[in-house]
Amino acid sequence: MFDFSVVTHWVDQLLRSFLPEGWAILTEFILIGLCLLVGYAVIALVLIYVERKVCAFFQCRLGPNRVGPYGLIQSVADMIKMLTKELITINHVDKFLFNLAPYIVIIASVIAFSCLPFAKGLEIIDFNVGAFFVMAVSSMGIVGILLAGWSSNNKYSLIGAMRSGAQMISYELSIGLSILTIIVFTDTMQLSQIVANQADGWFIFKGHIPAFIAFIIYLIAGTAETNRGPFDLPEADSELTAGYHTEYSGMHFGFFYLAEYLNMFIVAGMATTLFLGGWMPLHIGGWNGFNAIMDAIPSIIWFFGKTGGLIFIIMWFKWTFPRLRIDQLLTLEWKYLLPINLVNMFLMVIVVVFDLHF
Amino acid sequence: MNFTLLVVVLITAIALVAIALGVARLVSPRSYNGQKGEAYECGIPTRGKSWMQFKVGYYLFAILFLMFDVETVYLFPWAVIVKETGVDGLYCILFFMIVLILGLAYAWKKGALEWK
Numbered sequence: 001m002f003d004f005s006v007v008t009h010w011v012d013q014l015l016r017s018f019l020p021e022g023w024a025i026l027t028e029f030i031l032i033g034l035c036l037l038v039g040y041a042v043i044a045l046v047l048i049y050v051e052r053k054v055c056a057f058f059q060c061r062l063g064p065n066r067v068g069p070y071g072l073i074q075s076v077a078d079m080i081k082m083l084t085k086e087l088i089t090i091n092h093v094d095k096f097l098f099n100l101a102p103y104i105v106i107i108a109s110v111i112a113f114s115c116l117p118f119a120k121g122l123e124i125i126d127f128n129v130g131a132f133f134v135m136a137v138s139s140m141g142i143v144g145i146l147l148a149g150w151s152s153n154n155k156y157s158l159i160g161a162m163r164s165g166a167q168m169i170s171y172e173l174s175i176g177l178s179i180l181t182i183i184v185f186t187d188t189m190q191l192s193q194i195v196a197n198q199a200d201g202w203f204i205f206k207g208h209i210p211a212f213i214a215f216i217i218y219l220i221a222g223t224a225e226t227n228r229g230p231f232d233l234p235e236a237d238s239e240l241t242a243g244y245h246t247e248y249s250g251m252h253f254g255f256f257y258l259a260e261y262l263n264m265f266i267v268a269g270m271a272t273t274l275f276l277g278g279w280m281p282l283h284i285g286g287w288n289g290f291n292a293i294m295d296a297i298p299s300i301i302w303f304f305g306k307t308g309g310l311i312f313i314i315m316w317f318k319w320t321f322p323r324l325r326i327d328q329l330l331t332l333e334w335k336y337l338l339p340i341n342l343v344n345m346f347l348m349v350i351v352v353v354f355d356l357h358f
Numbered sequence: 359m360n361f362t363l364l365v366v367v368l369i370t371a372i373a374l375v376a377i378a379l380g381v382a383r384l385v386s387p388r389s390y391n392g393q394k395g396e397a398y399e400c401g402i403p404t405r406g407k408s409w410m411q412f413k414v415g416y417y418l419f420a421i422l423f424l425m426f427d428v429e430t431v432y433l434f435p436w437a438v439i440v441k442e443t444g445v446d447g448l449y450c451i452l453f454f455m456i457v458l459i460l461g462l463a464y465a466w467k468k469g470a471l472e473w474k
Binding site for chain 1: 360362363364366367368369370371372373374375378379381382383385386387388389394395396397398404408409410412413415416419420422423426427430433434437438439440441444445447448451452455459462466471472473
């Protein structure tokens, strides 16, 4: 299987051969930043296009089909349009917080994005507390949303932000406990190590029933965490205009839009890493020929394939289920998911402590 | 190394927003109009102040969240060494969890989980 660290080492050697060490490292940092930005922007644009197409096919429409072949350049055109729109700051907003909010939302999602292991040897930040770090950073996004709603001087935005806060902190618990279930099983929080431990079987198969339940709960809580699908009350268009980003225009709004799609990618990517083996290919014990064919597929395709599948499921939720009310939303989390999750975690601990797994 | 990279990523994120907003400010048209400065909200002029009191229920859930989130933070170090501590560790953590679950049960009984 192709190891991306070959490429990074080669670039490192090349830069060091004609630059002094300090400059070489600086150039590498700039390259990392550029790659990160390009990856971030491309993934966001692709997701926006895919979302529109998926939504259209669910509703028996064609979706974007005028700009470029099959409307492929539509989201690029939208981004350029958004970039050339005026940034309006209305009169009575809290200017500092109003301008700060997009920064916080984007910073949270970029940092969480850079922690994902995309392929063999292709990961930017690899902390030994990786899973916990991603959880902590992605919950910072709530602060940005709350600030956006509060500073907008708009009652609908305020209601949207408060709903979003209540919803995201509630579902944060389920995400944390689902991640905890997997950490109990693997003994490590380092994301690269978690992926490496799944070489002989993905955790969703290896972890028996508790891992499967944790996966389902993670997917539900993750959908809620991104303010999407049936859980989109913070921006419920039919009651709150656009929720917390009503007063934002042009690129200011664009950043909330970008972050929403990237958060969806991060949730799906984390689910892939924790439950579906990250970039590890599908192996079935004893089927050597089958395993060899699976190994031939590059690891980056495995990662993006699994993540793409999960993203499709999250989109499927959105276009299939009706929106929940806030009391139903909180009941679902506090009276169903949280107790189930606690019991599920104990099941996993018993499986691990008494060595009931294979 | 990881922390240096974290700083690099942080600067990248700030640069993304700053550059995009800078470009937008440079190329976007500008016009001034008194009407434009008003809040959009739902389309008709806003009445009263917008920074108002809101439902106390949100605070209640935030407090409950704090309780359980701190619990999760305490559980993470234990989760990494669950195989080493074995059955003894399981009993200790079970005691810790029972106290918390009693807390949740109390909140449930008191009706704090109902949205009123």
